Amino acid sequence: GESVGLHLPTLSVQEGDNSIINCAYSNSASDYFIWYKQESGKGPQFIIDIRSNMDKRQGQRVTVLLNKTVKHLSLQIAATQPGDSAVYFCAERGDDYKLSFGAGTTVTVRA
């Protein structure tokens, strides 16, 4: 079946720099996308979402971009902090209203 995937399994970023995490999806019927952050031993934590009728959405220090033409989703984190170190998952919601997750990108922030 179709699934959500992330381009890179790991990302190392210097503290204070901006981070960009990418995700490719293949289900053209997906209408809603979410980025989750998961720290060790914890469940996924909602970061930001975007609906398919939008191409950009901004939160506090985070921005999600959606390019439906190439089925690409990205999460930008501004001024990355040590507390941003975690695994990041993108998830898509298909027409059955279930979320499907990719394998995740592990972000490590260097001091």
Next chain:
Amino acid sequence: DTGVSQNPRHKITKRGQNVTFRCDPISEHNRLYWYRQTLGQGPEFLTYFQNEAQLEKSRLLSDRFSAERPKGSFSTLEIQRTEQGDSAMYLCASSAGQSYGYTFGSGTRLTVV
């Protein structure tokens, strides 16, 4: 209500034993989901409820797995005759219907020895 609560946080069991996990969703959320997550992977869908009705089960959910949500509030996930391959993090999430994202609990980490 501070979020989705799962108990226990950790469970170690011997192969062949039965285990049961509990999930208490956010009180006003009518949808409840169970996911399984193995190391290095994203969560995989197992089953979900709308109120007390179990609407869908993944083919990942073998006959040894059963989930209930008897009063449309908390849910239990039981695994009978556990196998080592059942070792994983079992995540519960809830949502306020079809138009909202999920809120996840902290999960129950199962280790079958």
